[in-house]
Amino acid sequence: MKTRRIGTSCIEASVIAFGAWAIGGGTWWGETVDNESIRAIRAAIDEGVTLIDTAPVYGWGRSEKVVGQAIKGMRDKVVLATKCGLWWHDDQGPLFFELEGYTVRRWLNPETIRHELEDSLRRLGTDYIDLYQTHWQSSEPENDPISDTMECLLRLKEEGKIRAIGASNVDVTQVKQYQELGILDAIQPRYSMLDRQIEKELLPYCIENNISSLVYSPLEQGLLTGKIGMDKTFSSGEYRNNLPWLQPLNRKNVLNMLESWSDLTDKYACSLAQLVIAWTVDQPGVTFALCGARKTENAIENAAAGKITLEAEDAERMRKEVEALGEPL
Numbered sequence: 001m002k003t004r005r006i007g008t009s010c011i012e013a014s015v016i017a018f019g020a021w022a023i024g025g026g027t028w029w030g031e032t033v034d035n036e037s038i039r040a041i042r043a044a045i046d047e048g049v050t051l052i053d054t055a056p057v058y059g060w061g062r063s064e065k066v067v068g069q070a071i072k073g074m075r076d077k078v079v080l081a082t083k084c085g086l087w088w089h090d091d092q093g094p095l096f097f098e099l100e101g102y103t104v105r106r107w108l109n110p111e112t113i114r115h116e117l118e119d120s121l122r123r124l125g126t127d128y129i130d131l132y133q134t135h136w137q138s139s140e141p142e143n144d145p146i147s148d149t150m151e152c153l154l155r156l157k158e159e160g161k162i163r164a165i166g167a168s169n170v171d172v173t174q175v176k177q178y179q180e181l182g183i184l185d186a187i188q189p190r191y192s193m194l195d196r197q198i199e200k201e202l203l204p205y206c207i208e209n210n211i212s213s214l215v216y217s218p219l220e221q222g223l224l225t226g227k228i229g230m231d232k233t234f235s236s237g238e239y240r241n242n243l244p245w246l247q248p249l250n251r252k253n254v255l256n257m258l259e260s261w262s263d264l265t266d267k268y269a270c271s272l273a274q275l276v277i278a279w280t281v282d283q284p285g286v287t288f289a290l291c292g293a294r295k296t297e298n299a300i301e302n303a304a305a306g307k308i309t310l311e312a313e314d315a316e317r318m319r320k321e322v323e324a325l326g327e328p329l
């Protein structure tokens, strides 16, 4: 498994990370079995994955609890990344969304960050978080300034409760605001070969500034594994119903492209999921791929992508072909 450093911190982590959103289950992901999730996390660790990304909002604490159970007795083997800033415990902060009877607000106030951190530490069964990330930035008009948030995060770092600071769903302006006060080691943006928007500005800025990226949804929630066929449907409310690339015509175009890569999967003796993940972590500015999984076989398959190195001409061919797909209709 290849490893890389998180920003300028001394934390080294596997390029393939275990993404723990789906193990939170609920409306977004449907039925999920905790024991199977625990097996999947442990299998990923056995295959060399050290980085695990979770968040309080994934199943209202369920994902963090399951991760905590899975890593019991192995804390020193993993790099734990979790998040703060999606707040549902009272009515402070601007509304973000409502789900399963909870009202979630984007709120990055120093007081609530401390509250969230203590909850996360308890659920994860640890006394420190390796990478603590703001999940979604506060929005106008009731926003918390990034300066207040960063000041709080820097203090938590001094106290040894967190080891590195990250920010998710940010643009370059917001990254600069974090940097005005101290070191931002990582960002967590959405990125897949079908969604390359951050290549224009954000990734080049991160390369110049030694900021790592943990990219999310690199498999377009399963579509890029080639295993979601034309007949597959999702229950009402499931997150995947919203993905433009999963709509029938777009899905067909992606599946055709994936099928045409059989010579590449033969050449690298790998699956499509592995080919796509290897391509993703090969892109300039992409440091880690957060691969979501809740089944053991998927976790093992994704982890093995961390050993594959694509030849430049193959990676370039894949880029040309995804670019030819254009935007989803």
Ligand SMILES: NC(=O)c1ccc[n+]([C@@H]2O[C@H](COP(=O)([O-])OP(=O)(O)OC[C@H]3O[C@@H](n4cnc5c(N)ncnc54)[C@H](OP(=O)(O)O)[C@@H]3O)[C@@H](O)[C@H]2O)c1
Residues within 6 Å of the ligand: 018, 019, 020, 021, 022, 053, 054, 135, 168, 169, 188, 215, 216, 217, 218, 219, 220, 221, 222, 223, 225, 227, 273, 290, 291, 292, 293, 294, 295, 297, 298, 299, 301, 302
């Ligand atoms: N910061 C943010 O705002 C944010 C947003 C989204 C995600 N994230 C993070 O990024 C992680 C990954 O993103 P994601 O879960 O949205 O998308 P993803 O990694 O693109 O897709 C995950 C889903 O794809 C399917 N899958 C994964 N590997 C597979 C394989 N080898 N074979 C077949 N199917 C496979 C699984 O679906 P089934 O489980 O249904 O089989 C899995 O749950 C999350 O877990 C989370 O840690 C962060």
